[in-house]
Amino acid sequence: MKFRRKLLCSAALLALSTAAAAQQQARVSGDVVRIGVLTDMSGFLSDMTGTGAVTAVKMAVEDFGGKVLGKPIEVVSADNQNKADLAATIARSWFDTQQVDMIIDLGNSATGLSAAQVAADKNRIAIATSPGTTRLTNENCSATTVHYAYDTYALAAGTVSTLVKQGLDAWYFLTIDFAGGHSIEKDASDFVKAGGGKVIGAARHPIDTTDFSSYVLQARAAKPKVVGFATAGQSAINAIRTAGEFGLGKDVALAGLYVFISDVHALGLKTAQGMYVTTGFYWDRDEASRQWARRYFEKTRRMPTMIQAADYSATTHYLKAIQAAGTDEAGEVMKKMKETPINDFFARNGKIRADGRMVHDMFLARVKSPAESKYPWDYYTIKAVIPGDQAFQDMSKGKCTMALK
Template identity: 50%
Template sequence: MKRYMLSVALATALATTAHADMSGGAVKIGVLTDKSGVFSSLAGEGSVVAAQMAIEDFGDKLGVPVELVSADHQNKADVGTQIARQWYDVEGVDLIVDVPNSSVVLAVQELAREKNRVLIASGAGTAGLTNEACSPNGIHWTWDTYSVAVSTGKAMVKQGGDRWFFLTADYAFGHTMQKDVSAVVTAAGAEVVGNVVAPLNTADFSSYLLQAPSVNANVIALANGGTDTINSLKQAQEFGLTQQARIAGLAIFLTDVHSIGLEAAQGLYLTTGFYWDRTEESRNWSKRFFERHGAMPTMSQAGVYSAVTHYLNAIAKIGDDSAGPVIAQMKATPVNDFFAQNGVIRDDGRMVHDMYLAQVKTPSESTGPWDYYKILSTVPGDEAFRPLSESACPLVAK
């Protein structure tokens, strides 16, 4: 009996020690996303659902609560930073995740560095997060402008697209996208013959799109996202531009195709980090997600689940939710789940994993709702993402 009581006491002491390093007696995760604007379908409430699923599936492995909060950054850097500061300083949030919109995520990443907390970007696309603006506190999980530039750009040049015209969103993401894609396609032998920038939330793209025929472009590259991509693609079709040039959707998400419809989107080339119908594991998880959200997951939403799970597993392994030790553990552990196999988090914060070159099916090829992609090829992670030898990240040893 004494031996049993001693064992219980020892186990209790060990548990107390393991949980002593959990700040505030809980682990708190904040989903900072776009709930009402151009990125609300590809991220938004779906990202909140994905994070909640990750927490529920993780269970009570920490012995302390895992709490979730969420907020709408309204695609404004000052609003996003204000929310993040409140979360870090007052509410004890340990991790902020998702953050679609490049200007917002770049500002929040700097704040995470200042406060020594963790940021994992899933919805954001700017490759600058792990390049010139890299941070020891930031991890870029799902995709970036470089990874879609490499795959989509090369594929379209091979298909004869040698005169490119860019319709570019006038903020960090759009400009980085145009820069990365331009470098890839010109290296492959194509020419950039024109570009125009448009503000976020533009409703009428006609004056921008109609400049493409004047320079004899045979590729119109949409360096924008969310509803801006949807609207510009629909209007390109309405003006007959899809008969004169191929459309390159550089940041196309599953929900965009669902909104546009296969009739308008068919034949589009795109690069994605996740497709719900690719494997048995991705199908199983995606069907669970659909039951809760009413739509199949985008790569950003699936990436939120994967990132939150990896983060919580790291805390469970080391018994500490301090930013430095958790990030070190995350970087030391490969990512293996339905989202990625043998994913690796590099010193610059880039989570390197396979990407997939896909083409949107024709209506006759689709078997039903959400059956939208043909996966044409797998792009290995070390080819899809910017090599460290080309990195401007000061954390990377030269």
């Protein structure tokens, strides 16, 4: 009799456990976790994001085992064509008709802002790895948005502060005319002035500019000590290359405020050497970053940018949060994402603040000369580690009303 009661008790516990597991699995909406990679697939930012971002997200899903809470993980992707209205339309369609749970990357700052707003309206998670604008964690912050890899404040904090301290205190900016360009010009200008320097001029160019001759001549005529390239992707490559052809870098320092390793690769070390850049990731920094980057290289034949590495890290962090929360519901997943530190090849003790900013160390790097580079993609010398609490704007000085309550 005693044995029978024990057997019945065990059976009841097993039934309850099975029912709990089934209930947990049932909390995955549509019986699938679907991730949407929304980025620039064909335009001027495609080298630093693009298909490489999709590859990174798919690697994260594969490494996670392809399932979470017993349900399959699927990845969809789309080209936002650098159009804010198109990004919003795609995001809305994904949420309404394809049951996408999270969108990631998001492309340039304007497309990122529009897509993140749709996600907030639909109570879905948006992880911005590609946009630079600090508006994502300031006036446009939301409870479902994470700004993961970097922002324009962090890029400016490292590069500008260092050069101004070296006496390079008269700046001219060549800026791309969209939200991210405006944001980094403002942040960089603030750091120039805070260091006792001055901004003596600026010029803004359209996204589709290919001929930068007139802009470089304007910069030279202003006689600055530094030309800050607040422009990105192919536009940055074309602008910096033109500056080199006109000999601008011989007597004026060139600062790549929005320069990624893909841009340095395209420029070549002969042109890019000596330039200071700030980054949140460098593939050759330590053994963990090298191991992951080599796996990525096997799939793409290119080393990852900061954005592409962040796409992998953020996707993994999101999936771990679903596992811990027992659901893919946005509010509960975000709670776990903010509670859980991020420790991987991308970040050490990274943390997501109440305003959605993922805080982690940044790195000030100098681009090597051809003679200094010993092997392919050996492009950076890390000059300084900038602690996360110094690299990113203090939340108390921000404009995120949600976080300041």
